[in-house]
Amino acid sequence: MKKLNVGIVGLGWPGQRHAEGILASNTGALYACADTSEQRRADFAKQFAPQKIFETQEEMLADPALDAVVTCLPNFLHFPSVLAALEAGKNVFCEKPPTLNAAEMRVLQEESAKRGLVYFFGRQARFSGAMLAAKQLVADGRLGAAYFGKTVFIRSRGIPHGIGGWFTDKSRSGGGALIDLGVHAIDSIWFLMGAPRPISVSAQVFQNFKSHVNLPIFDVDDGAYGMIRFENGAVVQFEVSWAANLTDDLPASNAYGRELINTTLYGPRATIRLNPLALFEDQNGQPVKVEISPELLPKGAANPFALQMQNFLDAIAGKAEPINSAQQAVYLMEMLDAIYTSSASGREVPLATA
Ligand SMILES: NC(=O)c1ccc[n+]([C@@H]2O[C@H](COP(=O)([O-])OP(=O)(O)OC[C@H]3O[C@@H](n4cnc5c(N)ncnc54)[C@H](O)[C@@H]3O)[C@@H](O)[C@H]2O)c1
Numbered sequence: 001m002k003k004l005n006v007g008i009v010g011l012g013w014p015g016q017r018h019a020e021g022i023l024a025s026n027t028g029a030l031y032a033c034a035d036t037s038e039q040r041r042a043d044f045a046k047q048f049a050p051q052k053i054f055e056t057q058e059e060m061l062a063d064p065a066l067d068a069v070v071t072c073l074p075n076f077l078h079f080p081s082v083l084a085a086l087e088a089g090k091n092v093f094c095e096k097p098p099t100l101n102a103a104e105m106r107v108l109q110e111e112s113a114k115r116g117l118v119y120f121f122g123r124q125a126r127f128s129g130a131m132l133a134a135k136q137l138v139a140d141g142r143l144g145a146a147y148f149g150k151t152v153f154i155r156s157r158g159i160p161h162g163i164g165g166w167f168t169d170k171s172r173s174g175g176g177a178l179i180d181l182g183v184h185a186i187d188s189i190w191f192l193m194g195a196p197r198p199i200s201v202s203a204q205v206f207q208n209f210k211s212h213v214n215l216p217i218f219d220v221d222d223g224a225y226g227m228i229r230f231e232n233g234a235v236v237q238f239e240v241s242w243a244a245n246l247t248d249d250l251p252a253s254n255a256y257g258r259e260l261i262n263t264t265l266y267g268p269r270a271t272i273r274l275n276p277l278a279l280f281e282d283q284n285g286q287p288v289k290v291e292i293s294p295e296l297l298p299k300g301a302a303n304p305f306a307l308q309m310q311n312f313l314d315a316i317a318g319k320a321e322p323i324n325s326a327q328q329a330v331y332l333m334e335m336l337d338a339i340y341t342s343s344a345s346g347r348e349v350p351l352a353t354a
Contacts, residue, residue, distance in 0.1 A: 004067040031065065075097060075179065097174065124308045176222055202348035203343055208243070
């Protein structure tokens with residue numbers, strides 16, 4: 001059977017991980033790549049040997065043999081890149097955050113639906129072994145009706161730059177720690193809960209650590225904290241930072257000072273924690289730690305990028321529903337928008353979808 005020809009635009013760290021994902025799949029071919037940086041193109045070509053190499057996405061889209069595009073460009077280019085790919089009749093996978101805001105994402109949702117093309121957003125942690133095993137336990141009813149989730153993505157010294165310092169420039173990033181790391185943290189708990197409809201947000205974002213870096217523009221948040229309410233009555237508390245004076249009970253990281261990425265979902269029957277994966281179950285009135293047997297971890301879970309790419313390719317082939325769907329990207333962006341609105345107003349704000 002003919003493989004699907006995939007092209008990647010933006011050849012930094014995520015572009016390279018998706019190349020590995022495509023190469024690991026037996027239904028996708030690493031057909032093309034594009035990047036305006038000559039160095040990035042040369043390094044990528046040497047490592048992954050795509051069939052075609054372009055400088056711009058426009059040139060890549062003009063190739064009729066291309067079936068799908070993977071966009072790993074800076075955040076402000078997600079919307080124009082995805083829109084151009086859809087208009088050229090290509091299926092599209094876009095790195096996180098889906099867009100700069102929900103309004104942009106609604107346009108992409110409509111456009112992909114109208115054209116019958118697959119839209120998919122990047123969230124590899126949905127395909128990690130811990131997440132897949134935890135989802136199974138939740139689906140089996142082991143927690144009961146989950147009422148509270150806590151999700152954390154915090155670094156003590158981890159302000160990113162990106163080529164040209166775009167991460168800290170709101171016009172090019174859409175926001176700071178929240179839109180960069182918060183999208184991971186919030187999506188992890190939300191996905192684990194089964195993506196219930198969010199109804200309101202109360203949150204505050206902060207900028208306290210600008211002096212840690214020497215960047216031309218720094219007009220974004222470096223920390224975000226708050227609570228989200230869901231239609232099913234559950235609430236989620238989130239904690240996100242690029243930089244903070246974290247306490248010494250948090251693990252040291254090679255690159256980011258201290259770092260903790262964790263998600264915990266509480267139910268009346270049990271609580272599940274992703275990192276390290278464990279279930280804490282009520283047994284005769286006592287919370288008991290239950291070991292998760294390795295058999296529960298799905299096959300292939302060692303490479304979440306490959307599993308994610310396979311779901312995208314299967315969705316194009318009509319063999320699966322896209323797990324990281326356009327509708328969920330809209331909800332996610334609505335939550336992020338509402339967090340910024342709540343912070344600016346100092347009030348709890350309802351979501352557009354409520
Ligand atoms: N899923 C993850 O865990 C993860 C991790 C890191 C980054 N990301 C996301 O991936 C995206 C890229 O992040 P990054 O860290 O690789 O940024 P980066 O700045 O290091 O790389 C962006 C790449 O895009 C290229 N580029 C920029 N404008 C271009 C254009 N108009 N046409 C073609 N190429 C162009 C640059 O030359 C560069 O190689 C961001 O949206 C980020 O949020 C996701």
